[in-house]
Amino acid sequence: MNDIYPIAVPKWGIEMMEGTITTWNKQLGDQVVKGDEVFEMESDKIVNVWDSPVDGLLRRILAQEGDTHPVGSLLGVIAAADIGDSAIDDFIANFSGAAAEEPPPSEKPLASPRTGASDAVTRSSPSVRKLAAELGIDLNTVTGTGRRGRITEDDVRAATNTDADTDSKDFDVVPLSATRKTIGKRLTGAKQEIPHFYLTAKYELDGLLARREELNTKGDKKVSVNDLVVWCIAQALVKEPRINVNLVGDNIYQFKDANISIAIATDDGLYPATVRKAQNKSPAELAAIIAELAAKAKAGNLTKEDISGGSFTVSNLGMFGISNFTAIINPPMGAILALGKAEQKVVVREGQPSVAIVVEATLSCDHRVIDGAVGAKFLQVLGEEFAAL
Secondary structure, eight states: OOSEEEEEOOBOSTTOOEEEEEEESSOTTOEEOTTOEEEEEEETTEEEEEEOSSOEEEEEEOSOTTOEEETTOEEEEEEOTTSOHHHHHHHHHTOOOOOOBOOOOEEEOOOOOOOOSTTTTTTBOHHHHHHHHHHTOOGGGOOOOSGGGOBOHHHHHHHHHHHHTTTTOSSOOOOOOHHHHHHHHHHHHHHHHSOEEEEEEEEEOHHHHHHHHHHHHHOSSOOOHHHHHHHHHHHHHHHSGGGSEEEETTEEEEOSSOOEEEEEEETTEEEEEEETTGGGSOHHHHHHHHHHHHHHHHHTOOOHHHHSOOSEEEEEOGGGTOOOOOOOOOTTBSEEEEEOOOEEEEEEETTEEEEEEEEEEEEEEETTTOOHHHHHHHHHHHHHHHHHO
16 A cells, blocks of 8 residues: 555545545554445435555544535545654645545445444444533433434434423424435535426326226236326436436536436435336336335435436325425436326316316426426426327
């Protein structure tokens, strides 16, 4: 190895801008062998594990658990035992902060927080244990909200506030989890920086419902209304690819395949699980894939591969009785389609009133890469796909 090796925030994928350290698996002065898991970092709602590419000693730790740093930031230093402290100090002072693309990291699945009291010490960092001792808090009574049940300093402070004001408070204090913080930062930035515009269309789904009944009569795998809607969206994206885009820096990535991110709601937050090449899947295949992703999301087992690489997002709140809504674009994607509840409506056909099952769909577009006419064309093509069923 080089005599001094920097531990910097890697760039795990084109979408990553920053990461939050969840766990240091090595302590200051520990021996590090190539391949050792040195730290764990959450980025884009996934916990990645940084494996050391070199041998040496962990000579510096410059960032604490719970800290968030941009890509390229120096987190620590690995160096040989015979390297002097002054040389390491000079290295840190002159570190440029450049970060190269790294190969996919080893990933740990998202997991629900554990509430057991027996492992409070292993679920907390030295700084958290020190804070708990100073505040007189028994860590065995604290529920961790960090990744995999890690106890954070915020958890300890919340426990202090709860103990102090138990009789006077009529509410619970729930610190934001690392996932919630990530969601908040990404969507706040998206709403502030992306010039959204919205287009709404209404579609009659009687043909789609009849097609669904036919498929469910013949096949073993049950197909939902949402599954067929996603299938139609996939066909429309291929026919109107100008909306099937990501904006990365100053470049537009126009995808050839419909890599549709399905917004899946869980107790921990909203996850955009990706169905790749959806245009090549049958409705039954889509149903199986979407069901599998939903199950993984609810179990906390989604990987970075599951939630990355999307070209277009679909969010459906119809099952909650919502008629229509607008959604925030999930960068770097250029658009998101928000679907409401399919309801019986009176429509006019050839001058005569009739009843049809109608759904409202609102398309949120990034005006930097998608013009109004392009968004309108996509919604028109989507309507043709519904009508063709």
